[in-house]
Amino acid sequence: MELFPHQDRALDETYQHNRVAYYLDMGLGKTFVGSEKMWELNTPYNLVICQKSKIADWKQHFEEHYPEYQVIVFDQQAIERVPPESVLIINYDKVWRRPELKKLQHFTMMLDESSMIKNEKSNRSKFILQLHADNVILLSGTPTGGKYEELWSQLHLLGWNIKKDLFMKQFVVQEWDDRNQQMKITGYKNVDRLKRKLRKHGAVFMKTDEVFDLPKVNDQIVKIAGTKEYKEFAKHHIIELGDELLVGDTAASKKLYLRQLAGVYNQNKLQYVKDLIDSTNERIIIFYNFKKEYAALTEMIDGPTASINGDIKDLSAYEEQENSITLIQYQAGAMGLNLQKANKIVYFSLTDKSELFEQSKKRIHRIGQEKPCFYYYLLTAGSIEWRMKEVLDQRRDYTDELFEEEEM
Template identity: 50%
Template sequence: MKLYEHQKKGLEDTKRFNKVAYFWDMGTGKTFVGSEKAISLGKNILLVCQLSKLDDWKKHFLEYYAPKIVLYDLTKKEELEQYVKTQCSYIKVGVINYDKIFRRNELKNLKDFTLMLDESSIIQNENTSRASVILKMNFENIILLSGTPISGKYEKLWSQSHLLGWKISKKLFLKHYTITEKFELPNGNFTNKIVGYKNVERLKRKLREYGANFLKTEEVIDLPKQTFVDINHPTSKDYEIFKKDRIITIDDEVLVGDMPLTNRLYQRMLLGISDEKLSVLKDLIDSTNRRIVIFYNFNKELEKIKSIIDRPLSIVNGDEKDLSAYENYDNSITLVNYQAGAKGLNLQKANILIYYSPTVSCEDYMQSKKRIHRIGQELSCFYYRLIAPTSVETRIYNALERGEDYTNELFIQEEENEIE
């Protein structure tokens, strides 16, 4: 395997650590650095990743490390049993997804192994089942891979810091490194919201003492220019009716927005299935014969988009992952669901990305940008956001650009005031 100079340097800088974190920007090649470090640390590797990345990681280990490894897919019971029981002179590599690990009791008793967490920011909430299991595991070595901290979400680092061996309490961590303000919620209660960070360089120095390595794309890679274009389209009649009345019947299904969260959800959905948005998308697709990647949210959106496409089609969502058209046809369209494909996919054969509808997750939004803008991309990257002005989509994108999720209860009051 031939590594880039920045990858070699990252490995050299962390050579003395058996607990490391590569908090590298998306597209800088964390997969190769993480696997090289894991192979160097020992005979037993447990890799945890997203479900959509299982096949990619299996292919990676088999392509670059066979025949000196034995690979086990731990989502399969029989391979899990073999992985736990087998003693061999080869390096054992077990691969499993986050949502399965807390269901595999056999893994709770593992000892003296190297734990590698791909997209380790997934365990930011230590109270989830998957995070609590991982935090209690008896590993000897650990490797964390994440691009999220580079995007500035430093509050998400506490559980990862704990895994690296820094035993600072969460309360003290937040006190030392985040700036919060108190806000009143619509129900009269108050909540603290993180509005900024402090002592960031001190935080990074402390994390480096525990094996963390930080890297931004622009420090090591001269990637092509990114251009963002907003394409406006009108709202539909159905959207305006629902926005006013909070109830509408679509295809014999009654949508009732009696609660703020359902009201917001159905507004997004009605925009996503509107003929107005679909028409703009079709014009955009018809304007080029290049590969296109399209991010969407809902299954109903997927069906609408598929109905207007007459080119080779690839789909990545919770039910399927088929990139054969993307790989083999330079005029292909690749439809990607945010939750299944915002993180980890390598789609740099394309240089055009369309946001059919916005995600409410800032992390997914930031990650999605890097699917085409990464090592191997030689063309300027163009991002098209299809937006209905003065709609919920505008507010969502404004929040995402500020680095916020559009799920905070503070936004509910904004929506209520608009309706009144």
């Protein structure tokens, strides 16, 4: 398989390592680097753990480029015997429910989007950390989402057996939070030393702008007119909309309904999207959060529509028709998709997760893109969306706790 020079360089830098992390920016081809490293390690068995939406892509990748492997999607059925020269593919939500994997020996384990094990106390992370892999390959464009405290599980798999308390003491700045009566992370320290240590343990960091001159990025902030319903709910925390009663009796519910009142319940925003679609015959990608948004958008769109969400994965309209509209729910499609046939993304609503936000932008701004990329951020005037965008631009999550602090 012919690789790009930067991919060859990543493999050369880690030739002596059997535990590696390819922290390559989205669009630099981590899939090819990781699978080639797996092939070089040449163990009898191989295990790929990925998101559910990526299983079919990994299966196709190995069948197309590595026909010598027997590819097995380890999904519903139990497997009595794993044949040699095989690749087992399983998703993160299923892996910890397959205790027979603990019996697997002499294998290479590859984690696609290794940030999925950032919480070392989760079932998936605890299970993966207990597997007896001879070799480990970690793949991620955003290994921490800007939070270095979430690296510890990945460090452990790379063979750096530093204790969590010591890691936090050396690299994380904390201070006491009187309000919540606990330590609060306020920053990071010794970051260059941390990166040097990671490289020593087989980690490669690579950014797109170090490798390719990709087209220009253009951010368009669109101020959408607010509504009296938003103002009323923001003031009283309760509102009746037709047959629906929205009650913001907790910080989480109030934050949720403010987001929805700025989005799907704002007819001004829906009308702007319709006008934008009507103004072009080119492909448009729309990111959204909630099922109600999907329903409202699909009802409004007349032309060919592609969808990626928890229930549907159908990109046929995107692939085949230049005037298609592709609706993507963040959790289902912000990571891993190659959508560089389009050069316009509309953010109908914002995610509150920094990692998903950063990943979503790379769906079109990647290798193969020849046109300038346009991002339309539709922000309702006077709404929560402006603060969300500000926090996301700082590469931080907009948490319920942060929302509550700002309200107070």
